[in-house]
Every structure is written in C-alpha cells, then in structure tokens.
Amino acid sequence: MVRFFSCLSLLLCTTLALSQPAVQPKQGKSPARSASPASKAINLNAPIPTDPAVKVGKLPNGLTYYIRKNAEPKNRAELRLVIRAGSVLETDEQQGLAHFMEHMAFNGTKNFPKNELVNFLQSAGVRFGADLNAYTGFDETVYQLPVPTDSARLFERAFQILEDWAHNATIDPAEVEKERGVILEERRLGRGAGQRMRDKYFPILLNNSQYANRLPIGTEQVLTTFKPETLRQFYKDWYRPDLMAVIAVGDFNATEVEAMIREKFGRIPVVKNAKPRRDYEIPAHKDTKVVIVTDPEQPNTVVQVIYKRPEIKERTLNDLRESIKRGLFNTMLGNRIQELTQQANPPFLGGYSNYSDFLGNLDAFTSIAVAKEGNVERAIRAVLDENARVKQFGFTATELARAKQEFYTNVEQSYSERNKTRSANFVSEYVQNFTDKEPYTSIDFYFDFTKKVLPGVALDEVNTLVDQFIRNENRAVIVMAPEKDKAKLPTVEQIIGYVDSAGKDLKPYEDKTLDAPLVATPPTPSPVSNAREIKEIGVTEWTLRNGVRVVLKPTDFKNDQILFSGVSFGGTSLYELKDFQSARFSSTLAAMGGTGAYSQVQLGKFLAGKQVNVFPFVSELNEGVNGSAAPKDLETALQLLYSYFTQPRKDPDVVAGFLSNQRNALQNQINTPTPQRVFQDTISITLGANNPRRQPLKPADLDKIDLDRAISIYQERFANAGDFTFFFVGNFNEENIKPLIEKYLGGLPATPGKTEKFTDLGIRIPAGQLSKTVYRGLDPKATVQMVYSGDLTWSPETTTQLDALAEVLEIKLIEKLREEESGVYGVGSNASYSKYPVPRYTFRISFGCAPENVEKLIAKTQEIINTIKQNGAAPGDIAKFKAETWRETEVQLKDNQFWLGYLQSQYFNQDEPTEILRENEQLNKVTVDSTKAAANKYLADNVARFVLLPEKKMEIGK
The missing domain is CATH 3.30.830.10 (Metalloenzyme, LuxS/M16 peptidase-like)
Structure with missing residues (x-):
C-alpha cells in the first residue's frame, strides 16, 4: 500500500484533542512569551518527558526498539517494523521500488517461502489487508502485524516474520515478475483527475524538490523494466538495523519480548560503509506560486492557499504549551468558518483554515474553499476574510473559553480511559518518534500539564498566532477546476489580488450565544412497569408505563463512554412518492434547525466541552436516534434526545443554504460526472429496478422538498415513543440510570399499545x-x-x-x-x-x-x-x-x-x-x-x- 501526499488529504485538519495517551500532532510554533502565573511553577525550558511505561532500547547493531505492556485488547499485540527509508531515497532507476520492496516482503522470505507468510497468519486468524498490512511513504516504510499472544508459538513466529522482513527477503525473480502486474494495477487504481492535476501542481507546490519527483507509486517505465538486482540494491542500502525500529505493544510479558527482540534482531549484521541517509528539504521561495489546473473529470472548483513555514520540532514544555495554543486557534477559526455554511446563501460548498504539519521540513497554514458555481473569488475571499477578521479583531473571550473547555474535556477523556486504551492507539506515536523524533509522553503527565497551563493561555497569545501563520513569502495557491470552466477562471494576477486584498470592510465577529435550558418544562416521568433479565449476556430489558422499551447492557470496556440508540418501524416507506423527498430529508432538515430555543450554531456552542452527540434519523423502514455521552453528560444527552422528539425547530435560512449547496454540488456532478459516479449510479438504478426511490439524487429532486411538510413528517415519525426500543451500552449502573430513563424516555409522548409497521414497497433486484x-x-x-x-x-x-x-x-x-x-x-x-x-x-x-x-x-x-x-x-x-x-x-x-x-x-x-x-x-x-x-x-x-x-x-x- 502506498501512502503519499495529497493536498486535499494530507492538509485536512489535524485532531485537536488527544485520542490516545500521547502528545498530539504538532500544530505550529510561536516564540516564547511571558509565562502566566499558573505556569510559572513549570520550567518551560525543560524537555518533554517520555512515557515511563515504554521501554526503549538500542541493539549494538543500531536497531531501536519500543516495548509497552498493554492489556487492551486482551491476548493481542500490535507489532511494527519501521524502516526510516521511503521513496524519497530512490535513485532515478529505482522510482517506485521502495513500495515494490514492501510488496515483496510478503512474497517470500527465508523462513516463509512464497505466500506461506500470508497463509500462516490467515490460519491464525489474522486477515490479510484488514489486519496484516504495510505502507510506504516518502520517508518511511512501516509493516503492520497485529497478532494473538495466547499462543507462544504463534507469537514467537510473529517476531520471526518481522526479522525476515528486516533482512531475509528472498526477492525471487519469478515472484518479482508476478508482482509487477499487482503493482501496476495498484498504480492504475490511482489514475484519474486527481492524479493528472497533482502531476502538474506538485513540482511547483514542492518547489521542484526531491519530494515532487518521488511519489511512492513510482513510474510505469521503471516498474515495467527494472531488474531484480536494482530492487535488491535498494533493500541492501536501506533495510539495515541503524534505520530500523521494532515496536511491540500488547498483552505480553515485556521482559520476554525484549529478549526475543535482542535474540532475533541482534543477529542482523551491521552494514559497513553504509550509504548516508540524506534528509531532503523543500526549498523556500519568496514569491507566490500560483498553479491553475483543469481536468475533464474534475467536478468542483477547489482553491487552496498554502502558507508554508519551517517545521516545528517539539522538544520542550514550552513547545508543548505552544501546541495547545495552536489547537485552540484551529478550533476557534474552524468554528467560525463552519458558521458561514449556516447562511441562506453560503459563500462556498465547503471550506476551512488550519495549521498543521505538511511534508518534509515544512508545516503549513492552509485555507481551502470549494467554490459554488465556480465562483473562485467569492469562495476564497470568504475563507480568507475570516482569517483577516482574526488578524484585525482577534477572537473573543467567550470563544476562547469554549475552546479551552473543549480541549480540556478531550484530554480529560483520554486520561479517564488511560487503562482502557487499545494498543493500536499507541504504536503510531512510537512510529513518529522514530521517523521524525516526535515526542511521546504519558497521558498522566499531559493531563496534569494541561490542567496547569491551559487556564493561563491568554487571549492575546492566541490572537497573535495569525501573524506568524499568514505571511506573503513561501506562499502557494492552487486552483483545481473542471476543464469546461477553464475560460471562466481568474488569471494568476487576479488570484494573487484576491489573496492580497482579503479583509476589507470587515466587522468584528459577534459571538451570539444562548443561555437557556434545553428542556424548559420538565417531563412527567413514567416508571418501569416491567423488567426482565437476560443473564447470559448481561442484559436487562425494561418496559416503561408509556410503552417505551429499554434494553440495557452495562459494561466496563470504556470508562467514559455510554452509547445509545432508539428505533421504531415506519420510515419513509409510509409516505407516497410525492412526499418522498420531504420525508427523506425530514430528520436532516429538523436537526439543521437546532432544537427548542437553540439554533444549530447556538446548540453547538451550548454543548462545547460536553461529551454529547445525538442525531435523529429517518430511513426507509424505520426512524430513530443515535447518540453517545460521557457518564457525567448523560443527562444532557437525554435532554437533547427528549428535545429532538418534542421540540423540533425550523430554520428556513439554514435549510435554504443547505439546499442551495446541495443543488450546486449535484449540478457539478451532472455537468462533470466522474466515471465512478456514473458507474455507481448505473448499478443503483439497475438493482433498484428503475424505481423512483432508487434514482440518484438530482437538483430537481430538491425542489420537491417542502420544509413545512418535512417538519410535519418528522413530527409524525417521533410522535409516539411507545413503539420505540432504546438501547444503552457502556459505563453505567442500572440504579443510577433508571431515574434519568424514567424521566426523559418515560416522559416522551406515547400511545401505549399502538405500533406501526413499515410498508413493503416491493423494490427488488430484478431476477435473471x-x-x-x-x-x-x-x-x-x-x-x-x-x-x-x-x-x-x-x-x-x-x-x-x-x-x-x-x-x-x-x-x-x-x-x-x-x-x-x-x-x-x-x-x-x-x-x-x-x-x-x-x-x-x-x-x-x-x-x-x-x-x-x-x-x-x-x-x-x-x-x-x-x-x-x-x-x-x-x-x-x-x-x-x-x-x-x-x-x-x-x-x-x-x-x-x-x-x-x-x-x-x-x-x-x-x-x-x-x-x-x-x-x-x-x-x-x-x-x-x-x-x-x-x-x-x-x-x-x-x-x-x-x-x-x-x-x-x-x-x-x-
């Protein structure tokens, strides 16, 4: 599998909060400022401490290893072999061979001839592709091997596989010839509009650096003509112990694992006169690089403004504090841009601005907008104006307070799950530490650090980040558009003008919030009228007096998680074709309105810092609600659920903006249909027997939506909770959850004894x-x-x-x-x-x-x-x-x-x-x-x- 850079994938927003007990991805750096009183007790010049639970060692031959005992999941381990070598190290004659070598590691080694390695692991329950896998990037190659640990023989053989990958690949010429076709087919899958445009803008965006000319998939010329000796040379040059790390995290005896690593990998000989491992850079440039690329199969016009800057290497506690500031900045700016889509006529189909890592020696602040009707100027100005609004007026104190609460809540959740974190969540941190010297620390330390420094992060500190992120030098603008719109696109000079002139006639952002209860009038509870246990699976079933059925399974799998759902038969099948589109979008449009007194934007602000997600849905055969909450926020989640049932809110402006964007996106797909889109539509229409309810959505279908009718249908679907069954799974006990369920589910409107069924529409895949x-x-x-x-x-x-x-x-x-x-x-x-x-x-x-x-x-x-x-x-x-x-x-x-x-x-x-x-x-x-x-x-x-x-x-x- 290749993993290579794509401006629309790699530049996506990085996660702002920790999802595992380790330092989050870097998000930029700003000069040290005067420490706040809360952080003065901390020596910010001190290095970031590594997690003491990780045993790190180095063998005499130079190989590094990371070992961590972790019991989630039980009897499982995540193993990795990391080679700090990827496609950027290839010679002209080796383009694509770093990735080819990754494939060959599965096609024959000293102890596992031909495909025996895959067969052996499949027989042990390890799925090829889903579990057993590998990827090749520009700078590294990583082999992934999740294995059971309850079989000593299997576990030992897993380390033998890692060792074989490291230095015992056979590279049989016959297997090489067979694998050529597989690699060429993988390369074929990547072809299309994205690849064609990328080939044009990559050299300019990456300033003709080595990265621009070394996509991991390689060139067809090399892949079809290289000799096995050329591949062996790459293996010999770069698969060597000083560039390798073995990572083992799982439910095992760490001392025994270390002994296995030392025994197996210690016998890999040191490479004498090793080829220097060069670190390539992407050169800076003073001017603004502008690339306009079009393609007949590109459906949308996408504009990216990329401000490249030197990569941040987090080393000290001050760097860690700076990363928190960048996380807060990204959150607040992201929320503002998201709000723009809530207008009656949004300026773009989608957009964001974000600071994150980039490639090679660079990070980047990136603004992206997907233009409506090809209106490049309006789309990119809207995003850049939000950047400029921050530059001119800064964020508000209330925005920062919410962002801090969100940040703290996410770190707190990681801390609460510290003994339930799965092994797979740890290994990527150690991979990054080895390949890019990214630090890893314990969640215990990071949680404590966050508690101490987060309150002292001042508003002006975060506001000044924008001056560091947005600079005219080392700037690139990429426009990707349909070929048919080529004549309508702005010139290079106009695009630079849009970027340089952003921010005129702006007003400060108004942070409109609402402080009101989700449920103004408390519901009248219904008690549990009947209960039964299903002891074999630890489930209890309650029936409330209003007819609601509740199925509960308390677990200890996660400390801070409760998942829930509710479902009832009915759905869009109950409505005639003239109401189909209104029914189909009913839950979407109702949720867009917010609920009760809260608009969707206000609701998001109200829930900031709470671990609550609740989403109603209406599908063909049923309707219901899905959600999750931390135990401490469960009542808020149930209030929100109750409100969605009883207080749907209509917001014509937000709905108009949503439908406007949907129409534009659908029209783009019709004007420039991608091959896969046409293919999938053909399959759907055919398998749906050409039924109107199985047709691809078209702009004209959106004109059939009546907001009042949609809300009416939504209310009908959720009018009788008595035929709903709700499910709760997670960290709760029945005694504590019972009053909440009796209040909020028991208080739902219901007609006990009245149940609905769906309608069989008779849609079948044609026979024959x-x-x-x-x-x-x-x-x-x-x-x-x-x-x-x-x-x-x-x-x-x-x-x-x-x-x-x-x-x-x-x-x-x-x-x-x-x-x-x-x-x-x-x-x-x-x-x-x-x-x-x-x-x-x-x-x-x-x-x-x-x-x-x-x-x-x-x-x-x-x-x-x-x-x-x-x-x-x-x-x-x-x-x-x-x-x-x-x-x-x-x-x-x-x-x-x-x-x-x-x-x-x-x-x-x-x-x-x-x-x-x-x-x-x-x-x-x-x-x-x-x-x-x-x-x-x-x-x-x-x-x-x-x-x-x-x-x-x-x-x-x-």
Whole structure:
C-alpha cells in the first residue's frame, strides 16, 4: 500500500484533542512569551518527558526498539517494523521500488517461502489487508502485524516474520515478475483527475524538490523494466538495523519480548560503509506560486492557499504549551468558518483554515474553499476574510473559553480511559518518534500539564498566532477546476489580488450565544412497569408505563463512554412518492434547525466541552436516534434526545443554504460526472429496478422538498415513543440510570399499545441475468462488479454460511486473480442480507483491472465459483474463515459499539438476543459440503454483471 501526499488529504485538519495517551500532532510554533502565573511553577525550558511505561532500547547493531505492556485488547499485540527509508531515497532507476520492496516482503522470505507468510497468519486468524498490512511513504516504510499472544508459538513466529522482513527477503525473480502486474494495477487504481492535476501542481507546490519527483507509486517505465538486482540494491542500502525500529505493544510479558527482540534482531549484521541517509528539504521561495489546473473529470472548483513555514520540532514544555495554543486557534477559526455554511446563501460548498504539519521540513497554514458555481473569488475571499477578521479583531473571550473547555474535556477523556486504551492507539506515536523524533509522553503527565497551563493561555497569545501563520513569502495557491470552466477562471494576477486584498470592510465577529435550558418544562416521568433479565449476556430489558422499551447492557470496556440508540418501524416507506423527498430529508432538515430555543450554531456552542452527540434519523423502514455521552453528560444527552422528539425547530435560512449547496454540488456532478459516479449510479438504478426511490439524487429532486411538510413528517415519525426500543451500552449502573430513563424516555409522548409497521414497497433486484457496460473515463482502467441476489430463509445458520462463502471465495480470488494472474491489486467478495421488508441476500464480487483483462478475469472468477460449486471450499480456507471469525468476535465481545449494533440487530429482526453465544455452534456447521451447497444456492442464476470501461472503446483489446 502506498501512502503519499495529497493536498486535499494530507492538509485536512489535524485532531485537536488527544485520542490516545500521547502528545498530539504538532500544530505550529510561536516564540516564547511571558509565562502566566499558573505556569510559572513549570520550567518551560525543560524537555518533554517520555512515557515511563515504554521501554526503549538500542541493539549494538543500531536497531531501536519500543516495548509497552498493554492489556487492551486482551491476548493481542500490535507489532511494527519501521524502516526510516521511503521513496524519497530512490535513485532515478529505482522510482517506485521502495513500495515494490514492501510488496515483496510478503512474497517470500527465508523462513516463509512464497505466500506461506500470508497463509500462516490467515490460519491464525489474522486477515490479510484488514489486519496484516504495510505502507510506504516518502520517508518511511512501516509493516503492520497485529497478532494473538495466547499462543507462544504463534507469537514467537510473529517476531520471526518481522526479522525476515528486516533482512531475509528472498526477492525471487519469478515472484518479482508476478508482482509487477499487482503493482501496476495498484498504480492504475490511482489514475484519474486527481492524479493528472497533482502531476502538474506538485513540482511547483514542492518547489521542484526531491519530494515532487518521488511519489511512492513510482513510474510505469521503471516498474515495467527494472531488474531484480536494482530492487535488491535498494533493500541492501536501506533495510539495515541503524534505520530500523521494532515496536511491540500488547498483552505480553515485556521482559520476554525484549529478549526475543535482542535474540532475533541482534543477529542482523551491521552494514559497513553504509550509504548516508540524506534528509531532503523543500526549498523556500519568496514569491507566490500560483498553479491553475483543469481536468475533464474534475467536478468542483477547489482553491487552496498554502502558507508554508519551517517545521516545528517539539522538544520542550514550552513547545508543548505552544501546541495547545495552536489547537485552540484551529478550533476557534474552524468554528467560525463552519458558521458561514449556516447562511441562506453560503459563500462556498465547503471550506476551512488550519495549521498543521505538511511534508518534509515544512508545516503549513492552509485555507481551502470549494467554490459554488465556480465562483473562485467569492469562495476564497470568504475563507480568507475570516482569517483577516482574526488578524484585525482577534477572537473573543467567550470563544476562547469554549475552546479551552473543549480541549480540556478531550484530554480529560483520554486520561479517564488511560487503562482502557487499545494498543493500536499507541504504536503510531512510537512510529513518529522514530521517523521524525516526535515526542511521546504519558497521558498522566499531559493531563496534569494541561490542567496547569491551559487556564493561563491568554487571549492575546492566541490572537497573535495569525501573524506568524499568514505571511506573503513561501506562499502557494492552487486552483483545481473542471476543464469546461477553464475560460471562466481568474488569471494568476487576479488570484494573487484576491489573496492580497482579503479583509476589507470587515466587522468584528459577534459571538451570539444562548443561555437557556434545553428542556424548559420538565417531563412527567413514567416508571418501569416491567423488567426482565437476560443473564447470559448481561442484559436487562425494561418496559416503561408509556410503552417505551429499554434494553440495557452495562459494561466496563470504556470508562467514559455510554452509547445509545432508539428505533421504531415506519420510515419513509409510509409516505407516497410525492412526499418522498420531504420525508427523506425530514430528520436532516429538523436537526439543521437546532432544537427548542437553540439554533444549530447556538446548540453547538451550548454543548462545547460536553461529551454529547445525538442525531435523529429517518430511513426507509424505520426512524430513530443515535447518540453517545460521557457518564457525567448523560443527562444532557437525554435532554437533547427528549428535545429532538418534542421540540423540533425550523430554520428556513439554514435549510435554504443547505439546499442551495446541495443543488450546486449535484449540478457539478451532472455537468462533470466522474466515471465512478456514473458507474455507481448505473448499478443503483439497475438493482433498484428503475424505481423512483432508487434514482440518484438530482437538483430537481430538491425542489420537491417542502420544509413545512418535512417538519410535519418528522413530527409524525417521533410522535409516539411507545413503539420505540432504546438501547444503552457502556459505563453505567442500572440504579443510577433508571431515574434519568424514567424521566426523559418515560416522559416522551406515547400511545401505549399502538405500533406501526413499515410498508413493503416491493423494490427488488430484478431476477435473471443482467449485463451493463458503462463507457466513461479517460484512463485505461476498468471496474467490474458482479451482483448475485435472491430470497433466503432467515436464520443464524443461513447468514453464517453466506459469510463463510464470501470469505472463502475472497481468499481464493486473491490467490488466483492477484497472486497467480497478477491481474488485480485487490478483489472483494461480500455478502449482505436483511430480514425486512422480506428476507433477501446480495452477494457482490468486485475488482479493478486493465480493460483488456476484463473478460479473462471474469472467466477466471467464474471458474473459481464453479470449482466451489463442484467441490466445496478448500478445508484450509474454511479453517482460515473460522479462525478469523473467532478471533474477531473475541475482541468484539469487549467492544461497546459491537454490542450496541448487535442488540439493535437482534431486536429489530426479532431474533434471539443470546444467539452470539452459539457462534461456535454455527461455525462448526461450515464444512466443505455446506460451502458447496451455499455456492450452488446463492451464486446461481440471478446475477447482474456491471463493467466500467474507458470511453475510447476502439482501444480495448489491443
């Protein structure tokens, strides 16, 4: 897998609060200022302390290791092999070989010939791609290996795999030849408008640095012609212990792990006369670089203004304090720009400004706007004016207070979960420490540090950051637009004028807030009238006097998390076609209005610093609400839920702005449809039997929405809570939560005994055999989707057999289409099924490939299906499915999100809630004969074949 820079992906806002016990990503740096009284007791010149829970060592050969014992999840470990070498170190003759080498590590090592490594791990329950994976960046290559630790042999072999990757890759010429096709298919998948435009603006944005010429995917010329010796040279030069780190975090004996690392990796010899590992830089420039690029397949006009500045290296506690200031700045500016979308006529489809890391030796302050109707000037001025508003008037004290509360709450949550943090959340911090010397500290220290310094961060300190972020030198502007709009685009001089003249005739920001209760009149509670326990799974079920059913599962999986949902049958299926669009958007438009006395913006400000999320929804067959809260904020969350049920608020201006943006975005997609968009629309229309409710959304559909009717439908859907079932999973006890549930759920309007059902609209995938070919796109690439469907008998055994068939087929498809044919990068086989409106299944096989290989690979796929139909799946593949399923369930049973979804599904489908306890019984029914029967039953006559081919049909088959 390649991981490379993209202005629209890498420049996304970094997370402002810690999601794991470690220092957050750097967000910029400002000169040290006078410390506030609260922070004077802290020596801000002191270095950031490392987390004492991490054992860091270095072997005599130079290899670094990080070890941390962590019991979440139990009996699991996250292992990484990190090579501080990526595509930026390639020679001209090696372009793409850092990534190619990553692939070859899975295709044969000293102790795991050919594909034995993947087979071995799959047999242990480790999924290829989902669990076992790797990525190549500009500056590093990282191998990811999550493994069970309850088998000493398996755990030891996992470290043998890491060692083999480090210096025992065989690089067999025959395997190299086979892998060429896989890599070229991966490269093919990345082709399109984004790639074509990136190739034009990268050299200018990156000032013709090494980074501009070393995308990890490489060049087709090198990938098709390089000799194995050239690849071996890259492996020899850069896969060496002084550039390597082994990271192990998990539920294990740390002393034993250290001994294993020392034994296995200590035998890697030191490389004599090692090639110097150069750190490349992106040169600064005084002028403003402007790049205007267009493409026939680019649907929107996107403007990016990038202020590049030297990378911040956080080393001291003052640096840590500065990062907090940058986080506060990003939060406040982000909230202001988000508010612009709440206008009746928003200036852009989307936008943001943010300070974050960039690439190489640089950070950047980046402003991005997606223009409406191609109006570049209005879009970018709107974002830049918000930057300028901060420059002229600063933020307000109330904004800072909210941002501080948000920041503190997020750090506090990480601290409260310090003994429940999953191992996967730690490893990336240690990877960054090794590759970029990013510090890592304990959440205990960081929480204490935050408590001490956050109150003393003054408003003027944060306000002055904008002067450091926005400077005229080292500035770049990139405009990406549809080819058809080329003549309408501003000139380079005009664009520079927009940027330089931003901020005229501005007024200070008004921070409009509201201080009122969410629920002005307390609801009248309904007590629990009936209760039953399902002890086998630790679930209690209550029925309240107003008819509301509540299903509760208290857990200790997370300290600061309660997840909840509520659902009722009905949905948009109950409404005639003339009301379909109003019904479809009813919950969206109601939520956009806010609730009760609060507008959506005011509600966001009111909830700042609270861990509360509540979202109503209306789907085709049901309606309901999803949410989450910290235990201390649960009452606020239930008040919000109650308010969404009883106090929907209509905001015509916000809705008008939303619909205006949606119309514009949809029109852009119609004017410049991407190949994948046309392809997916074709699939949806065909599988939906051309039903009006399965048509792609069009601008004219939005004209059918009536706000009053939408709100009326929303009120109808939530008028009777008596036929709702609510689910609560997380850190609570029944005694404490009971009064809140009786008050807020028991107080909901209800008509006990009155229940609704959905309407079966009769929409089915057409029976028989269908074939559709879509000719779209400029690139020589194809997409294939084969869709099998039909009725089924609803039972746990049926769904397990479908899951098994999907997994064994995918294993075989990867083996044949990727490893043997070298015809695809990835291939998916997926089974989905539902009980309502009638029991049905859908089985999809999908892959991308070269246009000339479509028929050959479809035929090969059919051969594989026919083999399973005739002989059943291979016993080894069945064993892999069982191992993967069992290992996955083992972790899921300790996960709140899994239990919420599982309980919802069981109750919605009226299935036995304890079925999860019989999973092994169902898995044991998966046999060679059962997969044979399933293939003959479910991969039968009802199949729709869809193929996306380039527009230049005459070139296909050459």
